[in-house]
Each structure stands twice: as C-alpha cells, then as structure tokens.
Amino acid sequence: MNEDWLPLGFRWSGHHCGLKSNSDKPDYSLIVSDNDAVAAGVYTQNLVCAAPVILCRDRTPGSRTRAIVINSGNANACTGSQGINDAQKMAADVALELGLEAEQVLVMSTGIIGQFLPMEKLSVAAVEGVKKLRCSSAAFYEAANGILTTDKDRKTACTTVETSQGTVRIAAMAKGAGMIGPNMATMLAAVTTDANLSQGDVHGILKKAVDKSFNCISVEGHTSTNDTVLLLANGQANSHPLTGNDLAGVSDMIEQTLIKLAKQIPADGEGATHLIEILVKGAASIEDAKQIAETIGGSNLVKTCVAGNDPNWGRIASAAGYAGIDFDISGFKLRLNQTLLFDGGEPCSFDAALVSKSMAECDSVLIEVELNEGDQQARIWTSDLTTAYVMFNSDYHT
C-alpha cells in the first residue's frame, strides 16, 4: 500500500485495555514522534475542565513534545486532585516506556464524567501501546478508532502540500462532540505533521485553523469539559523552518484539513439525518454573522424541521431575529437549498413540495441568510435533531 501520505517520523497504536466494556473496541491510543516536536493546544472554555486539559494547558506550547496518549471510556473530568495525579501518571507511564521525560507527553481523555480512572489498567496499557507502535496506515487508523466513544464512524483527514523544501504531510484524527451520547460530550482532535514549524508560529496556526473549523460546528452547543485539539509538528519534511508562502500554504492546508475533519462531527451526530450548513452573508462583522448563524443552528425548532424535510422558513427567520444582532429586516433574504423563501420582510411564493424533496434527497441542507449590513460572512455546520438523538441521550442510567 502506498503510505506516502503519513507524516514522516510518527508512529501510532490503538488497542483495547479494558476501559470500554466491548473488548473489540480499542480504548487506548498513542501518537509518538521519533524526535522532539513543537506542540500547540486549543482547549475547552468550560470552567469545569477535565484533568487532562489542565495538564495539557501546562505543557503547551511546547518545543520538545514527543507523544500524545489518549484514552476513551472515561473522561477523567470532575475528579478533583486525584484526577490530576492520574493524568500525570498516564503521561509518566508512557514516558517511562519510551525513555522520555513525563513533560514530553500530552494526555487526552474522553468518556464518562466523574469517575476515577482505573490506573492499573492504564499502566499495563502504556507497555502494550508502546509495543504496538507502528508507522503504518493500519496503526494510524487503529489509533483513530481508539479515541472514539459513540461515534458511528472513524473521523480522519489527511493531506499533503508542496513547499519549496519538499512535500509536507498532515494527518489528523478526531472524535465527535455532543450528541454523541450518554457518556460524555467531548470533541478531541490530534493533528500530526512533518512540517518544520517554529514554536512561535505553531500556536497561531492551530488557533486560526480551529476558529474556522471546530469552532464553527455545533451539535447541541454543549461545550464539554474535555474539548481539546492538539497539533504536533516534528519538522522531518523540511530542513529549515517554513516561512513566507510555504508557511502560509501549510497553515492554509492545516485549516482545510481541520474543516474536512470538523464537518464529519455533526454529520455523525447521534441519530442525525442531515448535516446543516448555515451561511450568513452581508453582515457588518464576522462576529455578527457568526452569532446569527449559531443562533439558527442552535434552534431545536430549526433542527427538527430540517429532520422532517420541512422548509419552515418562519422558524429560521425568527431565530435570526432573536440572535441579538441588529439588522434591517427590509434587507433580509433567506434561501433554503438555493430557493428564495423570504425577502425584505415579505414571504415569497415557492414550491414547498419541491424544496422539501431537495431536503429529503440529500444528506446535507444549505441555509443561506443574506443581510444588507456590510460585506462580512460566516459559515457553520450543525446537525438536525431526530427522535433517535433523544432516545440515545435519555435511555441511559448513570
């Protein structure tokens, strides 16, 4: 198999260590760089943040990072000081096996909130996980499987980009946020690249890419205790740190990769039948546009009408109206799958059956709002709301 797309100098593993009840499902993943990598992290804004988030905040940005250890099945959140000790131990166990310092290892956890980690299992897992490390697509995908919780599908996005110093490779994996169920509501992502990025650049590149990708998706707006995106760049593809057009090109490609990855999350929301893309144009500022898009995307009434293939534009217009952003209704246009439904405060005549059919026939729906307030725009992605979501999230007992 051609595996040229794997970033140079990285190895991965994923295996089952006993955190998930189903022994077919891996629940412990490792991502290791063979040399020191620069690392950046973007984290949940939730005040109630999990122990691994506290640990990673402390260790990023970093210039000597070598590994990320990730477990699923237990979020190590709301676990107080013991949780912090446990996260540190997870990193230390991996460091010991790899001959590293504990501070060179980052940690992510996802799963049930409020339960302590079974540390004996995790210490055994560190030994096993390091033994299984491989530089292969099979190992990469096994690691990507190991971070999932109730996701239906594995989420990865990989790409390459040419620079004046040769090809750069980017390989990223994620697990779903919200809607993913009873155990937790966490979005995790790990991005690896062999680009040579300076420590000064790496955080800004990741932050910008996350703003345009993971910060533009929502399922039910529940910012989790564990949300984390980590980027490791080990520089093996380039002899010198990238600058100028090379740097811009890699930065842009990381952003595109994360957008590709992020869109897989609402598309795989529990029970979701449509990915909803919401584009707000003609706003006075990007913030205004995003606020309106997020308010529409956060409306259960909008989400349910999309699930029912119902072009109920009144709910969308009404959601735009309570977003808290001032606009002139006479300059307001609303389109659903490119059909104009509402224009300047007046309803348009349209073929509802035809629009409904266009919604039913496609697994994504486009809602476009056009204002006459400026030339700024924002785009977000969310999922529809179905009975399957509710069943999934209520049929569980703590």
Place this chain on the structure above:
Amino acid sequence: MNEDWLPLGFRWSGHHCGLKSNSDKPDYSLIVSDNDAVAAGVYTQNLVCAAPVILCRDRTPGSRTRAIVINSGNANACTGSQGINDAQKMAADVALELGLEAEQVLVMSTGIIGQFLPMEKLSVAAVEGVKKLRCSSAAFYEAANGILTTDKDRKTACTTVETSQGTVRIAAMAKGAGMIGPNMATMLAAVTTDANLSQGDVHGILKKAVDKSFNCISVEGHTSTNDTVLLLANGQANSHPLTGNDLAGVSDMIEQTLIKLAKQIPADGEGATHLIEILVKGAASIEDAKQIAETIGGSNLVKTCVAGNDPNWGRIASAAGYAGIDFDISGFKLRLNQTLLFDGGEPCSFDAALVSKSMAECDSVLIEVELNEGDQQARIWTSDLTTAYVMFNSDYHT
C-alpha cells in the same frame, strides 16, 4: 356558581371562526372592559416581530384601552405591510361593533408564520365575538381556549387580593411558548384586573412581574416573533388609584399570578414529561445566577437525561461551566431533588437508583446549584426533551 373571582366590568368570548381546521376548537377570542382601562404591554425582543406586536407597541401604555382581540391559527408574522393593515383592520372591526375608536383595541395573533390572515373570516368573527361577550367563568374559559394552538391544556390563573379599598381581582390566561409545535412558537398572555392602577404604575408592575415569571421560563429558548403579555386594569374595584401597601400588595399578587401561569407553559411543553426547576444560589449577581440557570436549562443533554430519569450530574456541572460566568469550582455544589451529587470539584457518593426513582415518581425535578461567590440567586423553569417533542416538531409540512 360563585363567580366572585372574575374581575368586575370585564366580558369575554371565544368562538371558532375558521382559522383552525377543527371546528370544535375556538380560534377567536375577545376580552372587553366596560370602561376605559389603563393598559401595558411587554413584547418579544425578536427583531422579526409580528404585525400585532408592532400595533400593540404603538398603543401601549394606554389609558383608554377597552378591548383585546386575539386569534389563533395564524401569527400574522413575516407578512410585511399587508400584515400591519390586517392587524389594524382586526382592531377596527371590533371597535366598530363596540362603538369604540380603533386605537382602543389591542391585537394578539398566534399560529403559522408567513401567511396572510383571511380577513373576511375575521370581520365576520368580530360581529359574532361581540355578540357572545359575557361576564361569566364559562366565557372567560372559552376565551382562554380560543388563544391556544397545540397546548394540551388551557392555561389560566386567577386570584384576589384585599386592599384598604376592597377586594381586587386578577384573572389571567396564556398559551404555551416554543415546543408547542409546528405552527409557531409563541407565548401570549392577557391579564385583566379591576384594580385601580395609575397609568404611571401599570407598565412597571407588568414589567417586574414578567421578569419574574415569563422571562424565567424556556422550552427551547426560541424567542418568538409574537410573544406578548398585555395587562388591562379598569379600576372598578377601587374608587381611587392604589398607593403604598395596597399598590405593593396588588403588584406582588400580579407577579404571583403570572408565575403560576408561566409554570404551566413548560409543564405543558409538547411531549414534556417533567417540569424542570433550576435554582442557582450564592452568585455574585442575579444576572450571573440567571445566566447559569438558563445555560443548564438550555442544554439538550440535561433535558434528555431528565426525560430519562437519569441523575447524570456531569452534564449539569458541565453546562454550568460553559455558561460564561466565572466561579470557583471549589465552592460549587450540585443537588438533584435535594441529593448532593457534586461538591467542590469532587464527585459525591450517592444512591443513583434512589435519585432516579425520585425523578421518575414526580412530574417536576429540582436542580440546585450553589456557588460561593455572593448571595444572589435566580430560579427558572423549563421542560425536559422527549422523542414526542421531536416527532411533533418534525412531522409537519409547510
């Protein structure tokens, strides 16, 4: 029947005029004062507001108000200038029958968004509605029925309060907000009292009462195009305008009446199986407390776990954490139906089966959050999220 509780000098009617397809359901209601009443209104903050809201904003506060006309089945929202003309005509038709000026009549509408009112039916309805006006509990309840859309139950709250100038009566009706379905998401309420209130007092009294009642409930946070609360006080119970303790007593009782009425709305949310009461104490400000309460109440993950009788406190703690309010997690306590689940960043051991049983056995659930930031508190009410809600809101075609 003892009908002493009906405010003096008011008459009501409700009948079917053809806006709803089911001819058993009234869809046109009138509330008429026999003399000039002072009137106040509190309205939706939605920029996309309906024609009757625009009309009422213009006519309140008022000192010569005589009637409220309310139709269900059509919201007259997103209907542009024709909608404004139609709302004016609704008022004018009623005024003509009653020998009033059009400006003495207020209008509320609820129902589908974006369709024009069938004005011929409404003109006929004005004649019929005025003929049916009665000062009786039957007429009051018929009017309360006529404003409903998909509410399961009629919503009324009535009370009396003693003053040094005799007994004052308050009778209020409402229809549900949000979650009430496919046609719209509107909360309407009309409050009538025979208290003698000065025009200077009436708006402040209503605003304060609404802040403590209707502004503390949510179903899915969808502020509608039509939300309206109107208060008419015709003064028939007292010879002089109330002041001092009398005024405070009536003001307080209006607030209590509206709280009683408001709580019926989430309790009757489509498919709701629990009313959720959320109390946040120990906050630095009322605004902080309310923001945290609303964030918890707005979380689909919290709403679904309550529907499933699941004491999944991690979701509640996590929602509190992303409310955007700074607090010290070490002073954070969380109780569900009075059982302490999470204390100072550490999980508490508790009998999950027992707490789950307490949720299953009662149609309301109490979530209490205690902070250590100050002595302010806020309380809100919302409903849980069930598959029935989703079915109801997606099984509809525009």
